[in-house]
Amino acid sequence: MATAPLLHVDHLSKRFAGAGPIAWLLSAARARRRPVMALTDVSLTVEPGEIVALLGPPGSGRSTLLRCAAGIIAATAGAVRVQGEDPARITTRLRGEIGFASRFDQSLRATLSVRENLAFYGRLQAIAEGDLDGRIDEALAITDISGAAELPFGPLPVRVRRRALLARALLGRPSLLLVDELTAGVDPADRDAIYSVVSRQVEDRGIGVLWSTHDLTEAQYFCSRSIVLDEGRVAAAGAWLEVEPAVEALMRRTDSEWSP
């Protein structure tokens, strides 16, 4: 019997409704939101042991796709399956199988130490109190920030904060890791360190990674294959050489600041 892919996105569409009637009446014109078709008929798979790049200019639907894959945005049409199950149907077992790290995340508290922040999410991950310290130490060691464990999160440099976000994503020992532009704004040496952490997880534990980025170098050298999104649709998918023409065409059209 064939096993289900780690992540299977099947003809996924997502339409965001506009502002409600009261918000429409009360808000300024610029705040009035119209309905948006964020994703249209998107299909993809992520298998264990591979890192798949999700490429696209800002606004192409990458973050929405990641959130649909994590089950925290309900699809308008189509289906998302993680290990054959729908993550939107909140099953506690499945939740632990998905790790999510986003550079936009500001949820780690500035006044709390890295360890205290991780302990908060460890408890929500239903990690037993007796195992909690050990699991936090493990996540800190994997991401190489054990030295910052007792420091307040707020004043830490960006590179440590990004790794702390990654440590939190790995706390539940997920089999699927969803990453949203985690290396953006990080200097090359620290970027390499983050690649190294994720690569080790892929090699040692066989996790699958969906890596959202607009850095073409990352897609080319770090990821095993790429999926290019354009206005919520899959413009190209495959190995770098297969998607490169579509990326170049998209860059010319959007005039975006993608790295060459």
Next chain:
Amino acid sequence: MSNLVRVLIAFWRQHTREALADPPLLIRDASVLASAVAMCWFSGGFIDRALATAGTPMTSSWFLFALTGVTGMLIVDVTLRAFTRRVTHAQKSGLLEAAVMTRTPLWRILLVMPTFDVATRYVVCWGLLVAGLVLDGGAVTTAQMGWIAAVLALGLAAMTTIAMVSASISIIVKYTDPLGLLVALASAVCGGIVYPRADLPPALAFVGDHLPIGPLVDGLRAAVAGDADGAAAAVTTLGLTVAVLAPVAVGMSIYGMRRLLGDGALWRRRGPTHIQA
């Protein structure tokens, strides 16, 4: 240890650390409360003398009358604000989204998130009334303390159901808490906080009587006056309010949670008042 207890520990530890991390804020809140009590205390002497001169009968001193009203408003304030404030902050910081991606279900996170604010306010209100009784010079009996605790608990529960409905409406209409604003305003004006509701125009008194603030302050006034029958009547009214509103609150909260997931509004990047579509 059950997951609910673990989630409670997680949020309570975080909220306690955050509260203690900002001593000036704690001192400011305590000072505001202390000055409100002092104002009631000093003006109470003057008003009591004026009422005695006018021959107006009062079941307790004006100080206790006003203090129970202020306590009622503190309950209204914390329930209406704690839900929306915590949820809005969690949406904007990404905490709600990050928390939902753990093994803890969304409903449990939303349920636990305001408990720290509500529980600490409960303790503060109880302490405030007991301290008020001592300041007023009367003996504080166990029965009084018990009735105060019971009325406050039921008042919190009744207001919580309204807060849940209000927070759900704000999610559904994607605008900040219109019902909460109306209830807070109506409670402040019509609730008989520092004047008897009977002295209000009939329409306003009717509104005050039919909001939880009405039986809440009546019950607290009865409790501090040692009137067990009056306190029991308020507890019954508030209990019935909870029984009627709880199913509505739970139903609307479930619908609101579905809308949160459907609208992708667990996380909102900008705007203090709008829930991002």
